[in-house]
Amino acid sequence: MTNLATRTAMAAAVLLAFAAGAGPAAAQTKAQRATALQKLSDCRKVADSGQRLACYDAAAEALETAEAKGDVVVVDREQAREVRRQAFGFSMPSLNLFERGEKAEDVETMTGKVVAARMNNAGKWVVELEGGAVWAQIDANEVPFSPKPGDPVRIKRASLGSYLMSVKNQRAFRAKRQE
Known part of the structure; x- marks a missing residue:
């Protein structure tokens, strides 16, 4: 996935979470459900079969239109997992919108390959990985080698919200x- 595509996916995920009111309790309430989806669900309550069918047809059309316009975004479980993996290392609000129906996997490590590496003005490494993630060294440790494209990378969660690369x-x- 390109750097721009990764940023776009992350921005979409964050915007979707905010648009859906993704606070820990709010995301689970029926009131936070997309209107188009709620109207489809409400059709089950219509007693007359002809009216119920007409309700479903209208609600399905409205849901498809909302999805086409981007007002509603449908994400399957695997896409939700991918968003959580792509978000590794970012400090973001809770995205339990992507955890419905399953226990959230706690991503503790990430592996990848170096695409590019350079030293910044402070003499610290900035490493870009496949998929567009960019990580910057924040400690004063000397790195005894220069990371090169293709080198394998392992990043793991450390204490107090830090990461070890x-x-x-x-x-x-x-x-x-950083990105």
């Missing part, structure tokens, strides 16, 4: 996700 199984350094 290891390139080619060398000594890890503290890093923070």
Whole structure:
């Protein structure tokens, strides 16, 4: 996935979470359900079969239109998992919108490959990974080698919200996700 596509997916996920009122309790309430989806669900309450069918037809059309316009976004379970994996390293509000129906997996580590690496003005490494994630060194540890494209990377969650990055199984350094 390109850097722009990753940023777009993340922005869409965050906007979707905010638009849906994704607070921990609010995301689970019926009142927070998309109007178009709620209207479809309400059709089950119509007693007359002809009227119920007409209700379903109208509600299904409204839901398809809302999805086409981007007012409603439908995400399957695997897409939700991918959003959580792509968000690894970002400090964001709770996205339990993507955790409905299953226990959220706690992503503790991430692996990838270096696409590019450079030193910034402070003499610290900035490493871009496949998929567009960009991580910057935040500690003063000396990195005894230069990360090169294709090098394997492992990033793991550390204490107090920090992360440890290891390139080619060398000594890890503290890093923070920038993009």
